[in-house]
């Protein structure tokens with residue numbers, strides 16, 4: 121059942137902190153986010169870095185609100201410039217409102233020409249930091265900003281503890297002194313935000329962490345992978361956790377190895393995962409086909425970045441949908457899912473592991489750089505409560521590993537645990553797994569593999585559906601956040617709007633989607649890629665009326681709610 | 693795992709009912725038999741044996757055994773084996789394949805399996821040709837072999853030296869066998885399976901169909917005259933002077949084995965606590 125659209129758009133504030141290498145923009149942003157959480161706000165932080173491997177300019181973008189947030193806003197309400205070196209690199213990423221002030225220390229140089237018309241707030245951070253032992257300008261600046269925003273100083277101090285606590289007491293003491301120095305020089309406050317509702321049960325985590333957590337909840341205990349931005353943090357978080365949970369992470373020599381290693385782990389009975397990005401996914405395709413043919417469950421996480429080829433490794437785009445859907449050779453039905461927001465990474469990954477296990481196939485989950493590397497304050501992510509497990513019990517010998525059943529799922533005995541031995545095979549085979557090139561065996565196995573994927577009852581989680589208006593916005597994956605907010609604005613402006621956010625992309629729940637589209641008059645398919653990959657997929661499946669429109673825009677700039685609202689309004 | 697040790701299985705009890713697709717006289721038959729003899733000698737429980745392979749005539753072997761098996765894609769047997777052994781250290785894992793599978797398309801995995809030194813066995817049936825795809829040159833083919841349409845003037849490329857490369861990559865056990873010497877071969881398999889770490893057995897296994905001249909191997913093989921070397925420098929010397937026909941254990945060394953201990957120390961609920969504000 122469609123839920124009500126939440127009324128009105130969340131009142132929120134967006135702040136950008138920029139600086140050159142070593143200026144501590146990201147540290148300041150991280151402390152600010154933790155402080156906002158402590159003060160009772162929901163929040164979201166994305167970061168941006170220059171092309172340098174280490175150091176180089178960086179920016180932290182923080183948006184917060186008393187209501188949950190799923191995307192960055194249209195523009196920034198405050199710019200905190202720790203210095204101006206290479207500032208022009210961020211110009212496009214940090215659109216400022218006409219009245220948005222620039223907060224800076226004039227001792228660090230001239231305000232760039234492009235910001236000439238912004239209101240200015242000048243503070244002597246450098247001088248204040250110099251007066252403190254081990255003093256750091258970014259933290260004095262954070263103190264100033266916190267006071268102007270009306271945050272309690274204790275919240276900032278808790279943030280310091282959370283972010284810098286592992287560096288020892290001396291560092292924390294000096295950081296707190298800096299924050300106080302900045303804070304106490306101000307008369308609060310600039311912002312007039314609705315009062316937040318503090319809740320200590322909220323969580324602070326990144327999408328990569330949520331995805332990793334969801335995988336563990338789903339039972340994954342073996343991971344093999346090759347490092348790649350922006351998937352690496354998922355692996356970095358998982359390695360010690362797997363060790364504590366009696367599992368293991370194996371750093372593979374390449375992605376050809378990682379996918380085949382997890383096939384080995386899964387064949388051994390352990391739910392297994394690999395995480396990569398577009399280039400790695402391309403290398404894994406043959407192995408994913410083997411998972412489908414041999415019916416060995418695996419989960420492949422693709423934390424998408426701008427492609428093709430090496431593309432823009434540190435920026436987000438939703439352009440791997442087609443390779444995930446169509447990249448396998450042969451007729452190879454498999455699962456493709458995409459989480460809809462940071463918290464949903466936990467649910468979607470857990471569900472995907474369960475589905476792969478239950479249906480003995482490959483699940484590709486499309487996260488992306490925005491979801492993966494952003495951090496959010498959110499309510500504890502819900503679990504997937506549907507019990508999904510691998511069918512292991514076989515009785516017969518010789519084992520009919522690929523037995524034809526009504527569901528298409530056959531028992532998969534585990535080595536060392538069952539006398540029903542068999543050889544898993546990527547060669548076409550008969551029920552016993554014996555290689556066969558007979559037409560009837562091929563057809564029967566194709567049908568079996570298709571039946572188990574298409575005939576499964578996936579329940580309600582295939583999509584999130586909100587509202588019931590004649591204007592219908594369809595989206596998937598990380599664009600869902602901006603689409604949700606655009607819909608709220610359209611709704612608030614008197615335009616009844618419906619939102620359909622697809623979590624399960626393959627197999628497409630065609631009939632459910634058609635039912636959800638009933639009564640929709642204007643339809644827009646919204647996504648962050650150039651060619652409208654979802655739009656064409658849905659058209660191919662003949663679920664969209666001919667007048668449905670595509671709103672597709674490639675990365676690296678994030679999709680913003682305002683541009684969606686404008687695009688929709690210009691068409692209706 | 694709770695498997696009751698099977699009361700002495702005979703070698704043929706390890707064979708499955710599936711008839712091999714191999715050509716009459718193919719060297720791979722003898723490898724299959726020698727393996728079953730080694731299993732019987734070591735009294736290995738069938739439920740705990742997992743044979744992993746890639747693609748090629750030689751890679752068909754797992755299906756001919758009544759054990760667990762995983763017949764994957766071309767060149768990736770070692771990756772599958774590494775994943776399986778990591779997840780299930782209690783299993784006896786054996787990867788098998790051909791020279792094309794292991795040294796060409798799977799060459800990178802070969803290097804890293806040698807240096808990772810996980811406790812499993814790797815048997816390469818080297819016939820110096822791609823049998824399954826009907827007779828092209830492999831990395832171990834002589835540079836002047838002109839019988840393939842792909843390389844009518846020969847490859848003109850020096851041969852891949854499996855034992856030398858295994859040694860350089862850090863392998864801890866290197867042996868060479870010959871399918872014309874089944875008794876010697878099964879003894880090597882026994883030693884390889886018992887070796888703690890990655891055990892590489894290079895088997896000269898003639899291709900009757902595309903390399904009939906390999907029948908002469910019977911006269912050319914000889915026992916490894918210098919004996920087994922434990923010292924890598926001595927082994928390097930031995931292996932570099934090798935004519936490719938020396939049979940026996942060429943090198944064996946106790947080296948640290950990579951295998952994470954799979955013991956649970958905490959609960960997921962505890963891990964989740966850390967996300968609380």
Ligand SMILES: Cc1ncc(C[n+]2csc(CCOP(=O)(O)OP(=O)(O)O)c2C)c(N)n1
Pocket residue numbers: 747748749750751766789790791792793794817819821822823824825830
């Ligand atoms: C990705 C991929 N490329 C190519 C092939 C075709 N192919 C199948 S087996 C083989 C070579 C097998 O040679 P070898 O490993 O030496 O084994 P043999 O058949 O000689 O025992 C090739 C190239 C394939 N199956 N997959």
Ligand code: SF4
Pocket residue numbers: 713714715717718719720749750819823824898899900901902
């Ligand atoms: S082609 Fe050669 S390797 Fe293949 S089965 Fe025949 S003899 Fe053996």
